[in-house]
Amino acid sequence: MRDTIRLRVFRGDASGGEEREYEVKTFPGMVVLDAIHQIQGEQDGTLACRWNCKAAKCGSCSAEINGLPRLMCKSRVEEFYDAAGVIRVHPIKTFPLIKDLVTDVSWNYKVAESIPPLRIREGTPRPLRMDQSDVERAQEFRKCIECFLCQTVCHVLRDHNRTDAYFGPRYMVKIAALDMHPLDSVERRSFLRRSAGVGYCNITKCCQEVCPEHIHITDNAIIPLKERVADEFYDPIRMLVRRLSGRK
């Protein structure tokens, strides 16, 4: 590993900004967040960055390292610097820029509030009992740390700016966790199609590729939800059977 590396960090806010270069000393096991802290502590205390746990569990230090969204605390510097020892660190692009590496992700919390919560089927005997085989799918989704890397890499939100139509991968995972819950009684398929906009996802799987918790977002959440929506709205045979049998 090199003794020093050069970090090109975005400095600025919504009125504009620039990349500024900082030289930092490396040490074994150093991550990009360590380098940012070194800059803050030794060179420029005005550099803004959000962080908390430094253990890839709080999901605060999301940034774009060499153009791809990642957690700074989980990105070893030796995996990222180029032949000239340069690493580029920028704020995540999908959400409004506040300052330097800090963005306003509050849109996500508003989306979360609009999702119909879990409602246990009436008459379910207490205490509640669930078989492990019924909850293991949802348990994968519970690993989400809400770093919003999936939201920022999703091209529907990032490039097409369709926050008006699509909730994004994070909330597909949340809806899947609720909809696949064995005791849940809420019908979410119409909500998924119309409000959450599951049809806007075109399965490019970038969300799955950047997930630091390795949740199979597309394969285990979005595609199964698309299939559930297809059962309801796009399968003419099922629709006919439902109509003939008088089921909703």
Next chain:
Amino acid sequence: MASYSARDVHEDRAPVGMGSRTDRWWIEPVLVILTLVSFSAYAMWRAFEGNYYDSLQALERGAREVPLLLSPFYSPPFHEWFPGFKERFAISPALFVLVFPLSFRATCYYCRRSYYRAFFWDPPACGLPEPGMAKRKRYTGESAWPFVLQNLHRYALYFILIVVAFHYKHLYDACFVMGDAGRHFGIGLGTMIMGLDAVLLSLYVFSCHSWRHLIGGGLNLLSSAPIRLRLWRIVSALNARHGLYFWLSLITVGLADLYVRLVASGIIADPRII
């Protein structure tokens, strides 16, 4: 080093075009384009050629013994069910057959990922800006015409299940040879290739996301259906390698057709193993 003004900042977000990827992201789309275009060109050529799809044609060219091989591009064998198919319908039977695997692959969740990236650049790779965004219509994804039709993937699955069954029927036939002594048991390289094709096509089809949903993914109380739960777990394990099976089965189906063509046209003789 790059600097950005307020004009570069769109809706208060980080500047567009800032910090694009510098890795070799283009390798994957280039490989996808090369493979899919090459396969499509070969499949179209073979379909329009309308010949050398049945190894028995080698007997007419003087071969003494040939394995019973039928090209997967001509299976199900519409040409046998409707003699004179090409003359009656004015199209090669292969074009009729190709509708089934083509619709299955074109609506396949894995394949969609690949061609949306490689051909539509929607996006070309993760984190990259999409070219020509300003001129493009408002994005609707798979929620509106024509991509809303991708939701019919399950129907393509129902048809491909029939095609898979025919691949095994032709694998069984490939365990026999036809020659001066009539039809008798015999296994050759052609049998192995047909077997590989049938197995990899099965792995591809039975690892399908729609199949996974049909088998048990649509249930919330999987514990109440233990057989479906067990099947769903098997399909889920296969599903993790769905993309790999997509490419392998694409290659082996082309390889199987090429092999049948070489045998049927008398260019090579099938080496017997048993």
